[in-house]
Amino acid sequence: MNLKQLAAHLGLSQTTVSRALNGYPEVSEQTRIRVAEAARALNYSPNARAKGLATGRAMAIGHVIPISTQHEMVNPVFGDFIAGASEAYLKAGYDMTLSLSGDEDEADNYRRLKAKGHVDGIIVHGPKMADGRIPFLRGLDLPFVVHGRASELDIPYSWIDMNNTSAFKRATSFLLDLGHTRIALLNGLEFMDFAYRRRIGYEEALTDRGIAPDPALMRGEEMTEPFGYRAAAELLAAAHPPTAFLTSSLITAIGIRRAIHEAGLEMGRDVSVITHDDDLSYLANGRDMPIFTATRSSVREAGRLAAEMLLRHIAAPARDPETHLLEAQLIIGGSTGPAPKPT
């Protein structure tokens, strides 16, 4: 069923039917109703490609998610981010197209995305500290919003980010207040911007208290359970073990917990753990009584906000870049406690 057929069926012109369906004023209320009913009855829904061709708008947003070639890992945060974003898209009638791409051909990927006219805007995921995609996209005249920031770039662009630095600074201060002085940091890969910023927060809190950050206590890797386990096990077995861990992911925290138990220690009493918690739907950190003390910030919410931001930019392309900094909550769970008295 297409417009022409629908128009013929109604004995009207395509023009009138199109206008009736799209809410233009120059059509009588009576025919508008007639058209709307026929459209529903005949299950008509306009062909998006034709509409896009005619209007020049794709009514779709592109999400390009980077899969680094070294470690073929899909960011677990992605699902929830998308879920949030799609709430916004649904309301606005936008679709979402996904493309995974290795880091080499990403620029090409974006260019093609634009040339093909597939999308009206792009959300950039997982920015690195000096992410080349951002200057590239700025030159492309395609609205985009970055989820995160690129610290080494000093050009304006729209982003939404969590305040990684302050979150980890507060978490570290909290541990310091509890008397911990040897605090390990099990971070994500340090070329990722969020990981860098989290380390800065951690180091700032330490130096503010006159404690020099100890490189031996800091690791940055892909945030898996085995990483948390291995790193924590090593550190706990060292001569001068940490009494607390700060980590970037719940999954890593779970590995840390395993190492703590295996060392015959108890989390929250002998060793404290704070993790960042993206509030993922399938990785709940307990609802009422959180298992882990955590800096929490909903990635789903970030997705929603990023999408809304992007849609605003598409509606008003002249608009200046917009930025949005989310503050994480520090929620207290059972994984932290006063530093044990030195024996």
Place this chain on the structure above:
Amino acid sequence: MNLKQLAAHLGLSQTTVSRALNGYPEVSEQTRIRVAEAARALNYSPNARAKGLATGRAMAIGHVIPISTQHEMVNPVFGDFIAGASEAYLKAGYDMTLSLSGDEDEADNYRRLKAKGHVDGIIVHGPKMADGRIPFLRGLDLPFVVHGRASELDIPYSWIDMNNTSAFKRATSFLLDLGHTRIALLNGLEFMDFAYRRRIGYEEALTDRGIAPDPALMRGEEMTEPFGYRAAAELLAAAHPPTAFLTSSLITAIGIRRAIHEAGLEMGRDVSVITHDDDLSYLANGRDMPIFTATRSSVREAGRLAAEMLLRHIAAPARDPETHLLEAQLIIGGSTGPAPKPT
């Protein structure tokens, strides 16, 4: 840069340029090269909407992922599945469009997807036992492949699935061989087809050995860490606790492990645990020495296969439904051991 401009630039007709670019024979090798070079130099890439309109093909696959309204959870398996599928799409030049939808409006969603001409085929995620989407899609003349099956439906359709029943049957038998007789099942929600099939496998193994499945030992919920913890803690505190757990997700298994530790027991010695492991990139169950004994089947691989299957169907629409059953590996890790002697 569009075809017309490119053709003008080359002093050729649109027809010839289009044919040169698409590999038709009626154009000399010499001009073909000239066209190809100009296209690259001028960064030309055909507008997908126009191309789609003209050819009637969208060159895109739709993934509709259900978000149940009760529990707004994104299946954590999704990211890896998509990653696998996109490998196949990339090779074939297909795009991927995503739409999340609550369970009520899903039919409408599919109809719209088709009417809008956005996609050439659909992958159906998370089928329920009597999933209404399958008969609906069959009537829609849109190729689709289901990731999983709908046990209560007796109509032909293409699917790819893991052999849930045999995997859980083998896992249960393995535990029985180790001397366990009270084996708890912490499953996913039972209206989900995979969960149903897993329970069947578990029950079959038990009854084969003359053990009546005990409803008190079986739970089916959203597979979160807290679910695993809570259920395991309750069961372990009961009068006649299980000596082994079988569960559908690594995340739940982690909760079970926590409960075991808190009960002062040791996993693999006092209590055995087997989990299903989707081999997710961010949830590695240890590489060399798996933490958990597990039935493993890569969901990423399933994604790749599903996509390839769908593309075959799009290429040859008359083709009969195709099905593919993957067998899970039973991999032995440190979480299982002989049943403790009754005291």
Place this chain on the structure above:
DNA sequence: ATGGTCATCCGAAGCGCTTTGGAGGGCCGT
């Protein structure tokens, strides 16, 4: 010279929609 065959190329229609620039008729005031 003529007709036929190939190898190359081109014009124009058509995909399903939006949108510009009218057309037709009812109703008003005069």
Place this chain on the structure above:
DNA sequence: ACGGCCCTCCAAAGCGCTTCGGATGACCAT
């Protein structure tokens, strides 16, 4: 009765591409 205005509708062009049905020569055999 007539011009003018508004309300409602329509024809046709155009979005960027593919593809059908030729057109144009070059070349060969007759």
